[in-house]
Amino acid sequence: MALRKTFTAIALSISLAALAGCDSAEERAEKFYQSGLQYLEAGDIDRALVEFRNVFKLNGQHRDARRAYADAERGRGNLREAFAQYLRLVEQDPEDIDAQRALAEVAAQGGDWTTAARYADTVLAKSPDETDLQAIKVAAAYTKATEANDVTGQIEAAKNARALHERQPGNLLIARVVIDDLVRSQHFDDALVKLNAALEIAPDDRALLAQRLSVHAALGDDVAVEAGLRDMVERFPDSPEMGYALIRWYVSRGETDKAEAHLRSQIKPGSDDQAPVIDLVRFLAEQRGPEAAVAELERVIATGDTSPVYRAARAGFIFDLGQRDAAIAEMQDIVKKAEPSEETRRTKVGLARMLTITGNSVGARALVEEVLAEDAGDTEALKLKASWLILDDEVGEAVAILRRANDQNPRNASILTLMAQAYERDGNRDLMRETLSLAVTASNRAPEESLRYAQLLATEGKLIPAEGVIIDALRIAPGTLSLLVPLGQIYVQVQDWPRAESVAAELEAQNTPAATTAAQGLRATILSAQQKSDQAIGYLQGLVDQGAGGLDAKVAILRAHIAGGRINQALTYSESLLAENPDDPDLRFIDASVRALAGQPDKAEAAYRSLLEDDKTRLPVWLALARTVVADPVRSNEASALIDEALIALPDSSELKWAKAGFLERSGNIDGAIEIYESLYKQNSANPVIANNLASLLSTYRTDPDSLARAEVIARRLRGSTLAPYQDTYGWIAYQRGNYDDAVEELEKAVAGLGRDPIVRFHLAMTYLALDRKSDALAQFHEALSRAKEDDPRDFLVTARQEVQRLETEGVTVGN
Template sequence: MTRMTKLAATLKRLLLVTALMLGVGLLSACESAEERAEKHFQTGMALLEEGDVERALVEFRNVFKLNGQHKEARLAYARVERERGNVQEAYSQYLRLVEQYPDNLEGRRALAQMALRTGNWEEVERHGKAAAEIDPDDTLVQSINNTAAYFRAARDRDAKGRAAGAEKALVLLEDNPGLYSAWQVRIDDAIRAEDWTRALTDIDAAFANVEGGERESLYSLRLGVLQELGDVAAIEAQLEEMLVEFPDDPGVKQLLVRVYVSQDKIDDAEAFLRSEADPEAEDTAPVEQLLSFLETFRGREAAIGELDMIIAGGGPNEPLFRALRAKLNFNAGNEQDAIAEMEAILEGAERTQTTRQIEVDLARMLFRSGNAVGARALVEQVLAEDRSNVGAIKLKAHWLIEDDKTGDAIILLRTGLGQAPRDPELLTLMARAHERDGNRRLMGEMLALAVEASRNAPDTSLRYAAHLVQEESYLTAEGVLIDALRLAPANTDLLAALGNVYIEMQDWGRIDSVVSSLEGIGSAEANVISKELTARRLAAQNRTEELTDFLDELSRDPELGSGAGIALIRTLLARGDVEGALTRVESLLADDPGNAGLRFVRAFALSVDGQTEAADEVYQNLNDEFPENEQFWMARYRLHTAEGNPDRAQKVLQDGLTRLPKSLNLQWALAGELQKVGDIEGAIAVYEQLYEQNSNSAVIANNLASLLSTHRDEPEALERAYLIAKRLRGSDVPQFQDTFGWIAHRMGDNDAALNHLLPASEGMPGDPAVRYHLARTYAALEQDAAALETYRKVIELVDPANPPEFMAEVEAEVARLSAPAEGATATE
């Protein structure tokens, strides 16, 4: 054997051994991944037994990296997060579980229960139905599905269906008294009947039998019922019990203060807050709550005086209290002095949690004073040292949302909720992130959880109710507002919102009840709201004569100012009584000739009467006297636009922008003018400025995204349009549907495009651009017959004298799609 032959044989043996070793190694690696996953799982379970939850969760996450299908680990992880109150994370884990294991009963039951907690009835019914198919005899599943049916009947005003649900709940409770969902039905049925004694009896029975986190919602329900019964002593006794039960829940303490305030027991509220506040304690939140209360009810000087005494006493928290005093000074308008004080406190400070807290407060000041760069740098510094700092997370998440980086915001907020799962502000920020991301379902769930975490606080309740009204879920909105009102019956914002809900529902009797409650409060603000609701009710009922008489009466009330008179004049104009409107406004001006509001409405009446020059003279005088009033500039601009005088309209617009360069409405009008003359790039530039000023506006986002996706071809512009337009996904507004649908088509997601463009074309049947977008989508989906029909519809809708730029493409597509297929035989 030659030397070369020996070498070849040796290499062959080495290659064979290497291949065998690699094969064994790969097999070993596969086996070891599962083995390592199981080892992490067992370690995690052992840590749970020891009570080390955080490390256990880390172990479970390691399991998922190695084996994403590990059912037991997924269940354990979801259970822990649910027990900790981190509902969103628990829900997502259970959801992933049932996607992998659709027949898992525990997962389906948990998802249905959590959806029930947030009022997501679609998800309750979906998972409840799936659970019933797995085990129809499961009493918890039967109760959940009965609860869904009961509340569906309530929404549909089906009295028989609701009564049947209440009866079935009673039957289920006979053998299973721990079923919270069944008690939920019984308690709701009693509350709807205003049988407060039965409601209290049912709540107490539920307390005696229900276990776990579901008990928490019973406390707020019981407080509301006691409020209806007027049992002040029982209310205070329950609140004291809640303080013992939930010593670390700031929402309970805030609830007690709200109840004291609602009973005009301001001194008692202050005494309670003082008993909680210890300047020497490590947790300074109670002191901050006391100071906030003093500022609200005793005045800023009282709060600063309190701080001065605390600071004079020294102690370990002196830097933090100096920072709190600086915050009060900042809010009083002394911004630069307050910032300088904060910087002095931080100079040379040791890197501690307190230092980082002060830096977060300073970052807020810097941002509000216009130094966004400095604010962001401070927050990044804090997070680099402590990635779980909740204050810094809130600020950064807010900025990420504003920058349309919603995915990053959601990830960051999950970290924050891992630290503070019941923080209403974090939950509200998460709702905003989901809204900007186009997921209104998750937005609603987060708002519902914020209401629960805040113990039905007015601000979170108003926010959630507004969302529900947008979704036309009026009955749920009513329930949210009533729950909040039971704990704050004199809150005029809540009463106004409830009245608006009843107007949408056309529930005239309940509007009268709200008006009576407002009149009982007796404040000037409550009086104005009650009159507004009465006027809106009469208008909604088309009781025009009564509305006119009502407004005429109000216009003579000196306490209501000129507002009622202006409303009367507008009502007369809406009825076509221009002469009566002018007569009335002249009469009112005779008594108050300098009233800008009356002069403004007089100009509008003159314009309706065709006296354009007289109206313009009034508007011009108002512009000269009140150059900072955006409404006056816009009215004059619209006057000349309506009379077909674009030169005068544009002159007014430019003059207005000279005085108010940041005016949203004037800039909006400018963008429209630029579009009219074909200056699309100029319009985009204006919309970019508008979006920078107010990125929360869905209308501004829609218009900017629409122009970017329609008039620019570069990938970067399309990607930016998509990021801006994500919030429009699933909207029922035709213009928003068209924008998102067109962008989805351009991004290659034609199924999503079709789902949005079909309803958009139905909502805007006369818009050729919408039909063009739909035709393009049909063609991309190779639905040629539908594409041809839609392209032909575009031609019907287009004005031949002013064809759009896509017209040549439409005609070419019609010719292409109308041509006989290649190889087809023509017939006579």
């Protein structure tokens, strides 16, 4: 009896405690909230966020906690998470104007101008006098007009920006629009005044400081540019990209000695900081060769500093010089003898990179995991692991890792570039574009990052913004060949002949072999684009006659003849070249190629075979011979055997394997073709053509869920592409996955570019059918069948005939 009373008391106690717990959930949530506020006040953001998350577990409707959480994330630059939390607030209360305002501001900070404008409009509809939101709306309109090359829209937005700037001169967002418009219209003096005013408000704003440098460069004020670069080096001592920008500027002006002197001045005697020494060594390697870098490291080590960092750096340069085994042995010795430390981890990552290059991916990945086991936040290890994940199509995990790395190094251009590659692999072009833009800013407009971003803009038809990106980079690194050449190409595309000519003149003025060749090519392109092929040929021939044009100029003359349809003149010219140097293998190959175009396949084939008798490792000759043979339908089996013979001579050639896969596909051996593409994809999953072909075969000829899922993963990068084959592949996979709206959008574009291919028409027809657009489907089925023989037995054509019969039996007609 007593025992029973005891159990009853315990049960009652537990029940009351449980009831108390239920009743106090909101109270406990409030305690977590108050604790979070205290941590915020103390500056302990991480602990505050933990407390706010505890609030949400107990009370997901606690609006004050969610707002505080969003504000804290926004304050530390985590815009994505902040946006998500503000969005939750608006979902809970659609009238929450503060959250809507924050959404507009965060979207503007992140460069999502469409979203920013939408929320700005929502707020302005309720509170029309909010100038900050008006600024966002104007900035969004200006940016969208600029990206769309909408001059009228750009002028109107700039006019509105100036009016708003007069009323609110302290608003930096609208000031940036005014400054950008002044720079674009080349009113550099006025832009400088506005920049100085803006920098009074935000003296450490990197984007404004970089833009002021660009304006000083445009004004030709080299003293101000140098002073500005030096100021940024001192102002941001923890940002090595500032020093790199100063060095690039010196090098672009031919002041290599001055650059080296600056780097040596950063080395403090007796300091444990090894970064300045490594920066100097890298500079020496780039400007004076790896031997000079090794010599400098030998000098440092000879002074008694045998730091593993210097030994590892020396091994790295020895590796680049071709002494790979010795370099790897040196790195392994360092790792074996060193105690766990940051230096040791850095050496392990360096060794992992070497092992990756030499094909030992297992050893490389093991080293990286060792590093991350010691330090889960090691940036270089995270970058290397993320790059592997991207290649393995593990994009989600790669992005998560890179975000961790970016949280620790928010202005690291290499992290942002890798993140852009991940977004590209995932087919998210908007995030890819945004991240590449951030990489340009983080690198202080470095040539490589600027060119990468400009090339993306150009592929999207945004030539004017692409021009602006390149010009900004050239102002800090004037004369950079890798920037001038694409700039000239942009001017050719927009038919701005005077500016294209000015780029050619600037290239010629450099008086280096590479720049001279680039200038010659650009001038010939300008003339050809103006449909002045005779003048282009005359210009190139003049170079040849003067001895200033090598083989490139001669090939360009041939191309000009061929592009103009003057095949006989091209043949006469190639014969004359060969007569001058009958034993030159390059000229023999060129002459054979022209003969193939001129309708002389027998002579072309004989020349190709003669070249291969001399040297069986000439890949272009094998491929040209195969094209000549396969052009004759009767000899298709012979062409396949020819590729097999070529693979004996060049077993590692991806081009020959690719050709082999094509023959297998055409002969119906789909599994064999897929096997080759799988092998090629494993070797280089970054190749979009291989990815497209593999995904296309998997989605067209395999029906099992695993193959289709794999095809979808591989094809993600093709989303939003401007190339018709990629649009067809992605669209057909979208159809098979039931995403018909995405499918029709891509396939309609694909048909516009590949309308003669019956299978592309078939894919669109099937998608129309799924969307119940029967008349449109019937039209496309007819189009597909009209582009094939009546007795063509391919499965998709059989299906097309059946669908036509079915639809017409139902009474469906084209156009009804």
